[in-house]
């Protein structure tokens with residue numbers, strides 16, 4: 537099938553590359569010319585395990601190409617994916633201007649032949665119909681004579697297209713794996729023709745031909761109306777974020793009563809109705825999606841006269857959680873002014889170089905405000921030279937330099953390599969061996985035997 541993916545961020549690039557890998561003909565469009573040039577040379581602008589190898593393979597086999605020309609993409613694709621960013625505005629509402637620009641652009645280049653337009657971006661509920669309207673606006677801007685024929689949302693016979701909502705559930709750091717091993721595929725549309733095309737497109741993935749375990753039953757495909765598909769995406773992210781805030785609240789109570797949240801989470805997670813995943817207490821959730829999607833859902837609810845109290849509480853717990861590490865540092869070190877704090881990890885989670893809404897950024901700002909000197913080491917950021925938002929922190933390129941002269945280390949991101957560190961060597965160069973484990977990730981007993989004062993999160 538001929539596919540055009542518009543937007544080559546995490547979602548667009550991984551979608552485009554994976555669809556090319558399973559045999560489709562893919563063109564990826566981005567209006568960032570530098571990104572397009574990089575991709576044409578087989579270089580991925582993002583770090584994602586396994587992606588570069590697949591990208592280069594698809595370029596070599598001729599299954600994927602990159603361009604900044606939307607018209608070429610629209611003409612080429614039978615299926616057009618919209619995968620541009622939908623960041624939050626300062627009031628929490630979704631900024632849909634990139635989706636709007638792309639929809640208008642699609643309309644401006646739409647000619648003969650049936651097309652399926654797929655909303656892969658996370659968009660406010662109701663956006664499917666809105667995208668259809670903007671596409672038609674784009675057509676009319678190009679050909680004002682069609683205005684009457686297109687009135688009332690109807691289509692002019694040669695301009696035949698349907699909009700499908702196909703929310704994305706991949707996680708950064710395991711995006712390629714998640715694409716080939718999804719828990720489900722959600723398709724929202726009233727058009728049977730469009731749904732059939734989407735099922736064909738995803739056929740090899742549904743049949744688990746590229747799955748880690750090809751013997752599993754086919755991937756469940758849930759077909760819904762447009763709005764329900766859009767709501768599934770928000771509800772799933774809001775639920776996961778709330779689950780983390782819940783365990784963090786339990787961790788904070790554990791701290792006060794002397795219970796261990798790691799054992800508590802294990803005991804809770806063994807109940808199959810609860811499940812063990814997303815019960816890791818710590819510094820809270822960050823990244824490019826949970827914060828903006830929960831805020832967007834709160835905002836949508838308010839627009840329709842509903843006060844989403846549970847979601848607001850999940851956000852409040854999360855905001856507070858980021859600063860609990862500061863309280864713990866103050867309990868141990870008392871005055872932070874003049875002290876040196878070393879952060880282990882900067883990214884919002886391991887296996888990504890993404891710093892968007894990373895708890896580390898709040899910690900750095902607050903420690904700096906309190907007069908502490910902040911140093912950091914991150915397995916990816918330290919090597920990559922990415923320094924946006926990190927002006928108040930000294931980014932070290934190795935752990936010994938990080939630990940040198942520190943009054944405390946704080947584990948911020950649960951990178952697996954932090955479990956393999958020789959902490960005895962770090963203790964020797966620290967001013968005092970204190971470690972705050974912001975993800976309950978390290979071996980408390982091992983660290984205590986090396987002379988560290990270990991402080992966990994409800995643990």
Ligand SMILES: NC(=O)C1=CN([C@@H]2O[C@H](COP(=O)(O)OP(=O)(O)OC[C@H]3O[C@@H](n4cnc5c(N)ncnc54)[C@H](O)[C@@H]3O)[C@@H](O)[C@H]2O)C=CC1
Pocket residue numbers: 542543544545546547548565566567568571619620621622634637638656657658659704705706707708824825
């Ligand atoms: N990052 C993630 O892990 C996930 C993101 N999502 C959703 O997917 C959507 C995309 O997210 P990301 O990939 O993280 O975004 P991103 O911000 O990393 O990438 C968006 C890309 O779109 C391009 N773009 C913007 N306007 C354009 C235009 N007019 N024409 C062509 N290209 C344009 C940008 O240059 C950029 O390369 C968002 O709605 C997000 O909520 C959903 C699931 C997972």
Ligand SMILES: O=C(O)[C@H]1O[C@H](OP(=O)(O)OP(=O)(O)OC[C@H]2O[C@@H](n3ccc(=O)[nH]c3=O)[C@H](O)[C@@H]2O)[C@H](O)[C@@H](O)[C@@H]1O
Pocket residue numbers: 658704705706707708709773776780813814815816817818819820821822823824825826884885
């Ligand atoms: O819409 C999105 O963009 C994506 O958002 C999340 O994926 P992602 O943000 O990549 O990362 P997660 O693994 O979900 O972690 C999010 C945050 O929660 C934190 N977290 C996660 C799990 C946990 O038990 N505890 C915890 O604090 C992580 O450290 C991280 O800061 C969802 O897991 C994806 O399904 C979804 O597609």
